[in-house]
Amino acid sequence: MTRQWARLLLGGACAVLGAVLTLRPFTSLEVLVLLVAGAFLTTGVIELVQARDAPTPAVAVAAGLGWIAAGIVVVVWAGSTIHGLAIVVGISMILGGLARLTGAMRGRVEDRAIGVLTGAASVVFGLLALSWPDKTVLVLGLLVGPSMLIFGWGQLYAVWLVHLGRRPPVWRRRGPRWLQASGAVAAVILALVLVGLSVAIHRSVATPDAFYTPPNTVPNRPGVLLRSERFTRGIPRQWRAWRILYTTTRDENVPAVASGLVIASDHPPAGPRPVIAWAHATTGVASECAPTLLPSRWNAELIPGIDQVLRRGWVIVATDYVGLGTPGPHPYLIGQGEARSVLDAVRAARQVTRLSLRDETVVWGHSQGGHAALWAGIIAPTYAPDVNVVGVAALTPASDLTALVETVKNTPIEGRILGSYILTAYSEIYPDVSVDHYVRPAARVLVREAAKRCLDIPEAIPSGLSALVSRQPIYAADPVSGALGRRLAENTPTGAIKSPLLIAQGLNDPLVTPRVQRAYVNRLCHSGQSLEYRTYRGRDHLSLLWPGSSLVPYLLAWTQARFAGRPGERGCSVAQR
Helix, strand or coil, rough: CHHHHHHHHHHHHHHHHHHHHHHCCCCHHHHHHHEEEEEEEEHHHHHHHHHCCCCCCHHHHHHHHHHHHHHHHHHHCHHHHHHHHHHHHHHHHHHHHHHHHCCCCCHHHHHHHHHHHHHHHHHHHHHHHHHHHHHHHHHHHHHHHHHHHHHHHHHHHHHHHHCCCCCCCCHHHHHHHHHHHHHHHHHHHHHHHHHHHHHHHHHHHCCCCCCCCHCCCCCCCCCEEEEEEEECCCCCCEEEEEEEEEECCCCCHHEEEEEEEEEEEEECCCCCCEEEEECCCCCCCCCHHCCCCCCCCCCHHCCCCHHHHHHCEEEEEEEEEECCCCCCCCCCCCCHHHHHHHHHHHHHHHCCCCCEEEEEEEEEEEEEEHHHHHHHHHHHHHCHHHCCEEEEEEEEEEEEEHHHHHHHHCCHCCCHHHHHHHHHHHHCCCCCCHHHHHECCHHHHHHHHHHHCCCCCCHHHHHHHHHHHHCCCCCCCCCCHHHHHHHHHHHHCCCCCCCEEEEEEECCCCCCHHHHHHHHHHHHHHHCCCCEEECCCCCCCHHCCCCCCHHHHHHHHHHHHHHHHCCCCCCEEECCC
């Protein structure tokens, strides 16, 4: 009778803990530690209570003691970070899985099959927890939680059968075993899916090669071409492209090196050609996130109307920005650092042999690149007057950074991933910004791991999965307050742009919303800035640039007018398409 009461209490505890871990795996680090510790301790006690009936009692006793020890370790040591929790969870699941595999050597065939499946899945998930620390939350939510829930209900069901005092029908006797078998198969399938995802992710990550390593001696002057080479990946036969490495500067004139891509028609018209300086959207903040490195994305994929651009004989100069490809940090949404990379890339492209470029440059930029384009227009007259920027086209730009962060800070994916990029970049560049001040302890490892990944498929999948499973906000303090808030405000492009300015916005954009963009445009207009603001119905953040968007022909015509020397409109004009 005592054993039945123990099974009742422990089974109920397992069911409750499993349900909480499944539904809310990321409330806080303290709660997560308590849940995991409770799960380990409860599992250990159940293993000890049932050891006498196990096929291998000695193994069951060892496993029970191991789970209890793991629960104690979680409370004593792993509560400081999820990274520590990942280590304990990973090792515990590996050892627990090996114990199940050992115990599966005896008993009935169906018991052995279930033991092998659950043991193998536990080992695989333990290895994944060690290799992907921020996936520990995913592992807890998708494996540990449901497993405990199923196990707990199985114990309650067994006690209920004893209470009935009679032998149940065959379908009832097989119920718990069928449930356990289904859970074991589901765990194995999930483990195999995550292993496949892990392999695909590791294969998709490109490491910067020797091209991106600066030479031992680098000129102090920005815009000097250090090296160039032909670039062929994804380049059609009718185009020519060169990968370039060049000097530039960070904020405060700190010397740096950046990489980029120059694209031209294979048969350009005679004479010097006009230049489109392309500033790309967000790809990440890690060094391997340069568009010239990413296997499934490069600069040309999102350049609107690129075929028509090259047929007109224009040349595209697309920077990777400092810190993408080349040594970091990357100045993500930090205005001057981005803009200098854009302008110095044009200077360097003029030194590529077999190319003849005109002085006139029009800057195009999308999203993060729109932010860079606006800043390039602001600083060009003083930082790079020789680049001769005759127009700036900012396409759904990240303009008002404070409003942008305020809008997305509580969204599960955009707020988590973009917030990780911003916090990482700003904390690396500004000494007064601290990640630990703004991020909850339970989310710090998630932020660090997300910042290591590029915003590219399949590498972005783990960050997205973490965001969906752990739906709680990452912030301990409001990100638009304090030092970070001040830095976001000072990197909002509010300075005067002397060249003609075009700002385009999709009205269905959920990231840079029309409301935020319109407020930013109104501020510029009230300050005396001349600009064209054009909005497009039915277009979101990416589809604004796609073939078929009415922005593309207008952007080409607007740019042609700039190269022809025609002045832009005076004052502010607003049009909707």
